[in-house]
Amino acid sequence: MSESRALARFAVRSRWEELPEPVRHEATRALVNWIGLPIWGTRDVAVERTLAAVDPFSGPREAALLGRSRRLDPLKAALVNGVAGSICDYDDTHLETVIHPTGPAVCALLALVERQRIGGADFLHALALGIETQCRVAKALAAPPARISGAWYLTGVTGGIGAAIAAGRVLGLDEDRMLWAIGIAAARAAGARETHGSMAKSLVSAFAGEEGLEAALLAQQGMEGPEAPIEGRRGLAALVAEGADCSAIAAGLGQSFEMLRNTYKPFPCGIVIHAALTGALELAREHRPDPAAIERVRLAVHPLCLEMCGRRAPRSALEGTFSVYHWVAVAITARAIGIRHYSDAVVNDPAIVALRDRVEARADPGLRRDEATVEIVLRDGTTLARHIAHALGSIERPPSDAELTAKLADLAAGTLTPERIEALTRACWSLGSAPDARLIATLSCVE
């Protein structure tokens, strides 16, 4: 049996009640972590422009746009919600592969909740299957023995497959159709890191969600795909990662859960920045150094941090997402980080720019990805130093449920009323026992 078929079989046969409680809870946490993002992000100009492009072509307006009152057909809603959810790079991250798996899967699901009744547990179950699938496929493509180019944006590559699994589950696909859905999504798997820093970045994971939903809809109607779309000789793995061990995709399905190694960002920037940012924040809070008194800041970080987030002079919030220099300067100056710091104004604040220019970073291959050292050298000769063994938002220091609730409230504050935020928060945490997941979409909208 091909690994893809094993994946399809598991997705079809899995039962919510048989998933371990931590897995079920993690699906809920993934939802709470994500749902505020599009509510905040929908105000961004990139969402306006996407909407302007696709709205004239919308079919029946059956699906909600989170943070708005306007509606679109389910496929286009998946796209627009996906863009809105990706604006500030504040989502979940499967650290080993640096994918952000919740967005594509949850966008595909939310697009369907008003088209058919989906029970709360069924929604979370499908979401869990979608996230688990993406993490497993990404791991096969990105972990040794696979050799993969750093140019791949794996969220785009794996997102459609996860979204297809999630949508396929609630559409009730049988095993063959689920396999075809995987195959149709895999045939579209794409994404280059060259998009990072431009609006096209947010489109990549958004396309994945829409395409996964469309793959499930096509498979439902009988569009057939190949037997081994990922692991076949000319399949996705052969394109993306030489030497990939695809057996990892299916090994221990239902027993071990890669989604338990998915984490949630406490800061709205690239995950590889988080270790240095944690250190800077801790030093700033404890010692409250005056930015003007700082001669320089020295960072030692994992090489991937500079590879992915080494922009020296970002010009926008979008580019700032990929600048460790910028966020360390923000942390030292502001001594607390929230979504309010994700803005063009902060990136171009002369005080931030001045401090950013005094931040130096060195790649140290001996460090883990969630590890860093930060030294703040003051003009008076004092050095404040901190070694961060594990960043906030790492597997070892995950946000608590209460912190995820606070993140949702922070993100939704400018858009939804406090009452609605509270109702949405309650609906998310209790979704597992709710009769209809539609409530999540309804409460996420502006009345």
Add this chain to the structure above:
Amino acid sequence: MSESRALARFAVRSRWEELPEPVRHEATRALVNWIGLPIWGTRDVAVERTLAAVDPFSGPREAALLGRSRRLDPLKAALVNGVAGSICDYDDTHLETVIHPTGPAVCALLALVERQRIGGADFLHALALGIETQCRVAKALAAPPARISGAWYLTGVTGGIGAAIAAGRVLGLDEDRMLWAIGIAAARAAGARETHGSMAKSLVSAFAGEEGLEAALLAQQGMEGPEAPIEGRRGLAALVAEGADCSAIAAGLGQSFEMLRNTYKPFPCGIVIHAALTGALELAREHRPDPAAIERVRLAVHPLCLEMCGRRAPRSALEGTFSVYHWVAVAITARAIGIRHYSDAVVNDPAIVALRDRVEARADPGLRRDEATVEIVLRDGTTLARHIAHALGSIERPPSDAELTAKLADLAAGTLTPERIEALTRACWSLGSAPDARLIATLSCVE
């Protein structure tokens, strides 16, 4: 200036009157060669299934489905026409890269002809730019010094970019927006050969057409992409082809035309089969051997023929497309090849199967792709042998305009009336001087 920007600039500034006459004529030939394909292909079950999946989500039904009377919104029409056009693998082929560039570009354009007035010459011009772009990008990715995996289905990889250029041209994008359209399409560039032999194969180039159109629409509204989406350090070329020389994309734009090396298939099967098929056909016509009297057939072919079309025992017309054994058996038995031979019934005809099982093929790296030798060994000891230096449908032996007209008539015969086929044929050949390209869509539909 990045190669992608050079491409965008050329697409924006190019003038139809300044293109050499052979290039302009080739755009028309590409259209005539392609337009019959969806008219024939739309009767296939894969089109029915695609339509069943996307029809419920259609927006304003502004765009024609060729060979039908039903209509869909432009994006979905591009998808469905793309699937219909890809069913029988009978389209054009840029031999050096084995891409089929007309489909994605023409589907994006036909989706727009009823939404805005597009002059006939403007339509052909945009089509030429789309085809030229795909051929150039594919060549950079596939020709030495690039090292590319044979798993890539380059039609999918390059199709969206060509469709974006074509649609972007008739949408009147400026240089920046054209560059963004390229970038958004490149971020979605995808396609694995593992899909070949399943219905998902037809989806790959169809998705490319729809995605290219959507990329142009998104860019038109201001969705920004990166400056160097193809050639950037983490761009498309880095994903697909190690060592690719992207300067080839822009070199000699407007002076040399890669689309003049695009050819049109005389047979509805993989282009790499055509040399052996030409030889078998010539021998069968000249010597009329009784299939029952044939002991075996020996082929020597370019290695790519067996790599891509080496299926020993196809079970369907779809799988037959990728079987040199099958088509050589058909050629010897039928002594003429038309679209009527693309059918499940022919693939499963016991007489064809019996002869197919006696066909042997050997890969000879010393042969060109369009070269083959065919030996028919009769039970009486006679050997009929033929060396084909250049296959029918190769650059050296292209179909004449009259043969393209006959191909269109053959494909449209079961769907359109003879009068309509004649009107459509005339409309295509005279499109360059027509005030409105809409006529092509109108005449391709069933009333």
